[in-house]
Amino acid sequence: MLYLIGLGLGDAKDITVKGLEVVKKAKKVFLEAYTSILGVNKEELEKLYGRDVILADRDLVEQQSEIILENAKTEDIAFLVVGDPFGATTHTDLVIRARQENIPYKVFHNASIMNAIGCCGLQLYNYGEAVSICFWTESWKPDSFYDKIAANRKRGLHSLCLLDIKVKEQSVENLMRGRKVYEPPRYMSVSTAVQQLLEIPKLRNLSPQESAYTEDTVAVGLARIGSDTQQIICGPMKSLVDYDLGGPLHSLVIPGEMHFLEKDMLKEFAIDVNVLENS
Amino acid sequence: MLYLIGLGLGDAKDITVKGLEVVKKAKKVFLEAYTSILGVNKEELEKLYGRDVILADRDLVEQQSEIILENAKTEDIAFLVVGDPFGATTHTDLVIRARQENIPYKVFHNASIMNAIGCCGLQLYNYGEAVSICFWTESWKPDSFYDKIAANRKRGLHSLCLLDIKVKEQSVENLMRGRKVYEPPRYMSVSTAVQQLLEIPKLRNLSPQESAYTEDTVAVGLARIGSDTQQIICGPMKSLVDYDLGGPLHSLVIPGEMHFLEKDMLKEFAIDVNVLENS
Numbered sequence: 001m002l003y004l005i006g007l008g009l010g011d012a013k014d015i016t017v018k019g020l021e022v023v024k025k026a027k028k029v030f031l032e033a034y035t036s037i038l039g040v041n042k043e044e045l046e047k048l049y050g051r052d053v054i055l056a057d058r059d060l061v062e063q064q065s066e067i068i069l070e071n072a073k074t075e076d077i078a079f080l081v082v083g084d085p086f087g088a089t090t091h092t093d094l095v096i097r098a099r100q101e102n103i104p105y106k107v108f109h110n111a112s113i114m115n116a117i118g119c120c121g122l123q124l125y126n127y128g129e130a131v132s133i134c135f136w137t138e139s140w141k142p143d144s145f146y147d148k149i150a151a152n153r154k155r156g157l158h159s160l161c162l163l164d165i166k167v168k169e170q171s172v173e174n175l176m177r178g179r180k181v182y183e184p185p186r187y188m189s190v191s192t193a194v195q196q197l198l199e200i201p202k203l204r205n206l207s208p209q210e211s212a213y214t215e216d217t218v219a220v221g222l223a224r225i226g227s228d229t230q231q232i233i234c235g236p237m238k239s240l241v242d243y244d245l246g247g248p249l250h251s252l253v254i255p256g257e258m259h260f261l262e263k264d265m266l267k268e269f270a271i272d273v274n275v276l277e278n279s
Numbered sequence: 280m281l282y283l284i285g286l287g288l289g290d291a292k293d294i295t296v297k298g299l300e301v302v303k304k305a306k307k308v309f310l311e312a313y314t315s316i317l318g319v320n321k322e323e324l325e326k327l328y329g330r331d332v333i334l335a336d337r338d339l340v341e342q343q344s345e346i347i348l349e350n351a352k353t354e355d356i357a358f359l360v361v362g363d364p365f366g367a368t369t370h371t372d373l374v375i376r377a378r379q380e381n382i383p384y385k386v387f388h389n390a391s392i393m394n395a396i397g398c399c400g401l402q403l404y405n406y407g408e409a410v411s412i413c414f415w416t417e418s419w420k421p422d423s424f425y426d427k428i429a430a431n432r433k434r435g436l437h438s439l440c441l442l443d444i445k446v447k448e449q450s451v452e453n454l455m456r457g458r459k460v461y462e463p464p465r466y467m468s469v470s471t472a473v474q475q476l477l478e479i480p481k482l483r484n485l486s487p488q489e490s491a492y493t494e495d496t497v498a499v500g501l502a503r504i505g506s507d508t509q510q511i512i513c514g515p516m517k518s519l520v521d522y523d524l525g526g527p528l529h530s531l532v533i534p535g536e537m538h539f540l541e542k543d544m545l546k547e548f549a550i551d552v553n554v555l556e557n558s
Contacts, residue, residue: 008295008388016389017299017327018292048296084390086397089540096400096543109287109395109505110295111363111388114403118365119386121375124393125411129436130404155430157408226388261368264375 002072002098004085006110009226012040012048015080019108023049027075030056030068032082032091033167045080053080057168065094072103083112113251116225117160120232121265122255128152130160133193133252135186146200149254150212156257161197163188163250187248190221190233194240194252213237213254218279220253220266221245235271243271281351281377283364285389288505291319291327294359298387302328306354309335309347311361311370312446324359332359336447344373351382362391392530395504396439399511400544401534407431409439412472412531414465425479428533429491435536440476442467442529466527469500469512473519473531492516492533497558499532499545500524514550522550 003022008014015023023029031042033055046053056068056079071077085091085107098105118124129152131145145161152159166186174181201211208214215238223231223245231245240252258266263276270276282301287293294302302308310321312334325332335347335358350356364370364386377384397403408431410424424440431438445465453460480490487493494517502510502524510524519531537545542555549555 006390010388011297013297013300014295014387016287016293016295018290020296021292084394084397086400087394087403089402092397092400092402092540092544096540099547107398107505108293109289109390109398111285111390112394112403114397115363115366115391115394116388118363118371118393119388121365121371123368123371124366124391125409125441127408129407129434132404151434155408162404226386261371261375265371268378 001076002069002094002103002105003076003078003108004091004095004105005078005080005108006084006112007080007082008110009083009113009116011227012044014110014226015048016108016110019110020049022076022108023051023078023080025076026051026078028054028071029078029080030054031080033057065097068094069098069101069103072098072105073101084110084114087112087114111226113162113225113249114160117222117251117253119225119230120220120222120234120253120269122158122220122253122262123259126156126158126256126259126262127160128155128157128256130162132162132164133188133196134164135166135188135192136196141196141199141203143200143203146197146204146212149197153212153254153256158256159254161193161252161254163190163193163252165249188250189248190223190245190250190252191241191243193250194219194221194237198237198241218255218276220255220269222251222253223247224249225251232269233271234266234269234276236275239271280355281348281373281382281384282355282357282387283370283374283384284357284359284387285363285391286359286361287389288362288392288395290506291323293389293505295387295389298389299328301355301387302330302357302359304355305330305357307333307350308357308359309333310359312336344376347373348377348380348382351377351384352380363389363393366391366393390505392441392504392528393439396501396530396532398504398509399499399501399513399532399548401437401499401532401541402538405435405437405535405538405541406439407434407436407535409441411441411443412467412475413443414445414467414471415475420475420478420482422479422482425476425483425491428476432491432533432535437535438533440472440531440533442469442472442531444528467529468527469502469524469529469531470520470522472529473498473500473516477516477520497534497555499534499548501530501532502526503528504530511548512550513545513548513555515554518550
């Protein structure tokens, strides 16, 4: 049996009681290690579980998933995923392949950014499509997420922006030479995301009236959701550029129309409550 | 301290390890009992926790929340919520009131339908706005959710339909007479939801070409997500009308444009794989 077990967002103890039971008795325990990061390291998980944990990086999951699946044919295998198991396409792919080989599987759900984002007070059913904001380079500035945010705002909906994570990336040179040398991990901050977002209307020559948002539009920056060091800040986008939310992971929300209860909740996180009241 | 603890969707053991630790040592343990239901009853929770659990129904949470908050001023109070604590507006309201009274609070997130819906294979970041479908009566057939589904489909996005739950509702007569007599709980089935959805284009005199969907549009019916008896079925809407998915809770997804990986995953749940391939 292949068990896909969500670990939630905060620390080692965010695994469910049922999940922990499976981990303790599984033959092998894999930890997916690249689509997200957890507030704890492998050693802390091993201590709680009383088990060895095998790090499954991009190479292992995408290229050698038959190792995981082969094991699951005869034994109980736990595949741990930060957040919820269906947060990333890679895990869906693993499930599809398990089914093709008639390997039974079970999923233990957990919190992920897609629902934990509710902590800022903006109601989940008022969100439109989520967008992914990727790191720009000097010459590569994709901005299709702008159109999605614009479409959401037109309908009065909030936009959750998932910020880029670069883990185990290779430089072009190392990739070309086939050298398995990896760049240091990079996690996009709210500051970087907002800077990129504010550049788009300029690049597109949009006036403030035409643009889906301006530097005065209220946005919500969030860091380390679900952990003890969680931080939430709410203010005009221009003020978030200089605001330091500390270590990863960061997320950003650009609200649409707000219900008074949503505003009430956001006030706690506001740099300046008046800005929110007038928005 | 007020602890808002998500219980997840399946059974008693879907609480997190951290959540269980708090429940075991909290002064009082309340269980929110009306916005959703869990696959287990109070007694099973009490057995796992080794604690008495106080059922907090609509009256208690909305009208007497000062009892909960008063307790939290001096003691650790656990307030348990099925799914994730921020799944319903009521709990946001409780948090806002706690803050107004300077009562510290902590949130332990968990899976909710908003992210566990990923189990059907449709990627969460391809969903548009979620909609709520309420029970119709002979004379009251609100259909604003139709426009939201139409807007999502226009953008190629999936629509999660949350189906109505009627728990502790009073009949008009009992309400008028102030009698605290409640109707039996009702949970909308996928069948009922699809019937109502298919009636809307007729009521609005829309041709199949104009309508956001027709009886041949593929939809996904889900029951008891996250539990051992979870069921997922995928087929043309007309075929879901007669399909019995068993006990509550049910959810419905009307897909937008589908990636081939999403279709691959849905095939497992398809009444007829060919229908999916041609959609």
